[in-house]
Amino acid sequence: MLREIVSGTHLGAHINKNVSITGFVMEISPNGLWFEMKTTDNQVVRISLQRPIDNPIEGYVEVHGKSTGKGITADDYITFSNESFDAKAYNSMCTLLNSVPNLWHTS
Numbered sequence: 001m002l003r004e005i006v007s008g009t010h011l012g013a014h015i016n017k018n019v020s021i022t023g024f025v026m027e028i029s030p031n032g033l034w035f036e037m038k039t040t041d042n043q044v045v046r047i048s049l050q051r052p053i054d055n056p057i058e059g060y061v062e063v064h065g066k067s068t069g070k071g072i073t074a075d076d077y078i079t080f081s082n083e084s085f086d087a088k089a090y091n092s093m094c095t096l097l098n099s100v101p102n103l104w105h106t107s
Contacts, residue, residue, distance in 0.1 A: 001020065003017075003018035003019050003020045003064060004017060004018070004019050004020070005019070005020050005021075005043040005093070005094060005097055006019045006020070006021050006092055006094055006098065006100075007021065007039050007040055007043070007090075007094040007095070008021070008023070008039035008040075008041050008042075008044075008045050009041050009043060010041025010094065010098045011043075011045065011067045011068075011069055011071070011072070012067075012069045012070070013098070015067050015068065015069045016065040016066055016067065017066065017067055018064070018065070018066060019064075019065065019066070019067045019072065020062060020063070020064050021039060021045065021062070021063050021072060021099050022040060022060060022062045022063070022088075022090055023037030023038050023039040023040065023045060023060065023061065023063075024059065024060050024062070025037050025057055025058050025059065025060075025061055026036045026038055026039055026044065027067075028053060028057070028101075031052060032049070032052030032053040032054075033048065033049050033052055034046055034048050034049060035046060035047050035049075035053070035057070037063075038061070038088045039060065039091075040087040040088070040091035040094065041078070041091050041094070042088070045071050046070070046071040046072075047063050047065070047071065047072050047073065047074050048068075048071060048072070048073045048074060049077075050074070050075070051075075057077070057079050058079075059079070060079075060080065060085045060087075061077050061078060061079050062077065062078045062080070062081070063076075063077045063078075064076045064077070064078075069100075071077070077099060078088070
């Protein structure tokens with residue numbers, strides 16, 4: 001499934017579109033149906049899940065789902081080693097990808 005790579009600032013421009021976003025887990029709801037993360041551009045975003053979290057998550061995660069403008073309705077999320085994640089470089093990539101109109105459109 002195609003999805004735009006975004007940061008928190010770009011969510012509003014992608015409402016109801018498939019997106020991928022990466023951030024640092026800050027809070028998990030007691031029922032496990034949502035969590036909040038701080039994106040690489042320091043926005044707090046709520047991630048709504050379709051089923052409760054079954055394993056502890058922490059550190060940086062990549063979330064795939066639909067943008068609600070201020071959050072994401074997640075289809076899936078991926079946890080990964082946080083030893084050397086470069087949030088600043090990731091944020092720069094998001095800014096670049098979202099500054100070029102029709103980046104993937106070919107004639």
